Amino acid sequence: MTYLILGLALWVGAHMFKRVAPGPRARIGDPGKGLIAVLLVGSVILMIVGYRAAPYIPVWEPPSVLRHVNNLLMVVAFYVYGVGATKGLLSARLRHPQLTGFTIWAGAHLLVNGDLAAMILFGGLLVWALAEIALINRSQPWQRPEVVSIKGDLVALIVGLILMSIAAGVHIWLGVNPFGG
Incomplete structure (x- = not known):
C-alpha cells in the first residue's frame, strides 16, 4: 500500500x-x-x-444493490464534472462543478468497494476534493458565469455519457465489470 x-x-x-x-x-x-x-x-x-x-483486506461487504446506485451516480458525476467546461445552466448554480463531480465519483466508489485499499484511495480523494472546495471558498469570491444555456447542459450530458462509457470500457478491460457479472 x-x-x-x-x-x-x-x-x-x-x-x-x-x-x-x-x-x-x-x-x-x-x-x-x-x-x-x-x-x-x-x-x-x-x-x-x-x-x-x-492486498485485499475486507472492511465491509457492500450490498449488490449499491452497484446500481453507483452506476447512476457515475452518470451524475460525469455530467456535473462536464458542466463547468460547457457553461450549462447548472454552472451558474454550482460553484465547483468539477470538484463536485469528483466528490460524487469518489463517494460512489466508496459505496461499492469495501476493502481497505479502496477506502484509502477513494476516501482520501473524497477528503481532498472537499478540502479543496473549502480552501477555494475561503480564499476567493465567486464570479457566477453570466453566459449560460441549456445547450451547455445537454453537451455536458452527452459528453458525460461518452466518458462514462469509456471509463466502463477501461474497467472491463482491467477485469472489473462495473455493471455486474
Whole structure:
C-alpha cells in the first residue's frame, strides 16, 4: 500500500500547493504548471500501481444493490464534472462543478468497494476534493458565469455519457465489470 499512499499524498500535495503556498507557486510561474502536471501524472500512476498491488483486506461487504446506485451516480458525476467546461445552466448554480463531480465519483466508489485499499484511495480523494472546495471558498469570491444555456447542459450530458462509457470500457478491460457479472 506504500505506492498507493505515496500516490495519494503526491496528488494532494500537487493540487494543494497553489492553495497552501501561493507565493512559492507564483514564483515558479508557467514552468511550474508543467512540473505540477508531471507530478499529477506520476501520482495517478502510483495510485493505480499501488491499488492494484494492495492486498485485499475486507472492511465491509457492500450490498449488490449499491452497484446500481453507483452506476447512476457515475452518470451524475460525469455530467456535473462536464458542466463547468460547457457553461450549462447548472454552472451558474454550482460553484465547483468539477470538484463536485469528483466528490460524487469518489463517494460512489466508496459505496461499492469495501476493502481497505479502496477506502484509502477513494476516501482520501473524497477528503481532498472537499478540502479543496473549502480552501477555494475561503480564499476567493465567486464570479457566477453570466453566459449560460441549456445547450451547455445537454453537451455536458452527452459528453458525460461518452466518458462514462469509456471509463466502463477501461474497467472491463482491467477485469472489473462495473455493471455486474
